[in-house]
Amino acid sequence: MAWVFICIAAGAGGFLFLIVIDYRKVSAGLKPKADLAKAEIRDCETKIQAEQNATEETKEQVGSQQKEIEELEKELEELKPKVDKYREREKRRKPTKYKLEE
Incomplete structure (x- = not known):
């Protein structure tokens, strides 16, 4: 019966080893992309x-x-008051000019 537990433990250890290897492969491929993304963010x-x-x-x-x-x-x-005053004075001097313009 102990051999069964040892085999299960060895299988689980091997499975864990494969998971770690796959993780390292993926993380090694993603690291340059992450660095590029960080540079773009900066x-x-x-x-x-x-x-x-x-x-x-x-x-x-x-x-x-x-x-x-x-x-x-x-x-x-x-x-503005000065300009209005000047225009009034000009109207008195040249009334025909302002009648033509109006």
Whole structure:
């Protein structure tokens, strides 16, 4: 009866040995693919970081441009009465010109 257990143990040991050998074959074939995938992930992360930096710079530029737009709009509002006053004065000087344009 002991021989039966020894044979079963030897068969299980042989089966385990075959499983380990197959695992090593597969893992050896997958290691270069995994390394390539990791390298691609690093490349993508650097590209993402570069794009995020570019986005931040663009946001800063947009912010400064918005401030400049606000300043120019204020200046326009300040000059609008002067322009209207000038146009009124010109209408009195050259009434026929404005009648033709309207």
